[in-house]
Amino acid sequence: MVVGIGGGKMLDIAKVVAFYAELPLCVCPTAASMDGPCSAISVLYHEDGSFDRYLMLEKNPDLVVVDTNVVAAAPLRMTVAGMGDALATYFEARSCAAAHGTNEHGGAPGHLALVAARACYDTLIECGVAAKRDLKKGRTSPAVERLIECNILLSGVGFESGGLALAHAIANGLTILPECKAMHGEAVAFGLVVQLRLERAPELDQVLEFCQRVGLPTTLAELGLGEISDTDLRDVANAVFRNERNMANEQAKVTKQKLVQLMCEA
Ligand SMILES: [Zn+2]
Known part of the structure; x- marks a missing residue:
C-alpha cells in the first residue's frame, strides 16, 4: 500500500505512485x-x-484519514485557501x-453531487467565519469539524461528481504567471468572483462578503497581480480557454476579450 501524508502536492504524488505501481492507496491530508x-x-x-493536466485514476483512494487536530494545526492561510476551493464547488456544479x-469522469452531474455541492456552500456561509476565528485561537470546535468535512469531503464529492467550470479554468490559467504566488484555493476564489459576475449570479454579493470576512482574494491586486500587463492578461485568457472541458461546463458564454475585462473588473 502507498500512504501519502501531507498537503495537496504530496497527495497528488502519492496518487500517481499508487496508480503506476498498481497498489492500494491511503491518503492522510495534513491540511484542509x-x-x-x-x-x-x-x-x-x-x-x-x-x-x-488532470490524471484520471482508475479509482478513488482506498482510505482517507483526516485527524482534526493535525489539520487544525496547519497554517491558517492553507485552511482559508481550502474554503476558496470549496466555495466554488456549488457554482461550478450548478x-x-x-x-x-x-x-x-465524463458523466452527467447527478443529484447527489449537486446536494453535496450545495451543502458545501451552506456550510461555509454558516461556519466559515466562526471556524476561522476558532482556528486563529488555536482551538477546534464543531464549526472547525464541519469546515474540515466541507473542504475535504463535501467539496471533493461535489467537484468530482458535479463538474468544474470557469472558476477552476481561471485558477489553472493563472498558474502560467510565475509571479502569481496564490495558493490554488485563493486563485479559485478569484475565479469564482469572475464566474459569478459573468453569470450575473444573485449570490455574488454574499460570496464577495464571505471572501472579505475570511480573507480570500477577489481582485487581481489582492492576488498580487495589480501590475499585470495587457499581454500577460491575454496569455492568461488563452491558458484559461485551454481548459476545454471546464469551459464547456460554463453556462454563460464568454469570449477571451470579455474574460480579460471581467478579470480586471473583479
Ligand atoms: Zn480545486
Missing part, C-alpha cells in the same frame, strides 16, 4: 487546503509550476448541470 484528497484525480503541473456538461 484543497478538495482533492478523496478524489480519483491527480493534478499534474509542469516543472515551472504551470498547470499541465453551471455544469445548466450547461448539460460533464463531471470529472
Whole structure:
C-alpha cells in the first residue's frame, strides 16, 4: 500500500505512485487546503509550476484519514485557501448541470453531487467565519469539524461528481504567471468572483462578503497581480480557454476579450 501524508502536492504524488505501481492507496491530508484528497484525480503541473493536466485514476483512494487536530494545526492561510476551493464547488456544479456538461469522469452531474455541492456552500456561509476565528485561537470546535468535512469531503464529492467550470479554468490559467504566488484555493476564489459576475449570479454579493470576512482574494491586486500587463492578461485568457472541458461546463458564454475585462473588473 502507498500512504501519502501531507498537503495537496504530496497527495497528488502519492496518487500517481499508487496508480503506476498498481497498489492500494491511503491518503492522510495534513491540511484542509484543497478538495482533492478523496478524489480519483491527480493534478499534474509542469516543472515551472504551470498547470499541465488532470490524471484520471482508475479509482478513488482506498482510505482517507483526516485527524482534526493535525489539520487544525496547519497554517491558517492553507485552511482559508481550502474554503476558496470549496466555495466554488456549488457554482461550478450548478453551471455544469445548466450547461448539460460533464463531471470529472465524463458523466452527467447527478443529484447527489449537486446536494453535496450545495451543502458545501451552506456550510461555509454558516461556519466559515466562526471556524476561522476558532482556528486563529488555536482551538477546534464543531464549526472547525464541519469546515474540515466541507473542504475535504463535501467539496471533493461535489467537484468530482458535479463538474468544474470557469472558476477552476481561471485558477489553472493563472498558474502560467510565475509571479502569481496564490495558493490554488485563493486563485479559485478569484475565479469564482469572475464566474459569478459573468453569470450575473444573485449570490455574488454574499460570496464577495464571505471572501472579505475570511480573507480570500477577489481582485487581481489582492492576488498580487495589480501590475499585470495587457499581454500577460491575454496569455492568461488563452491558458484559461485551454481548459476545454471546464469551459464547456460554463453556462454563460464568454469570449477571451470579455474574460480579460471581467478579470480586471473583479
Ligand atoms: Zn480545486
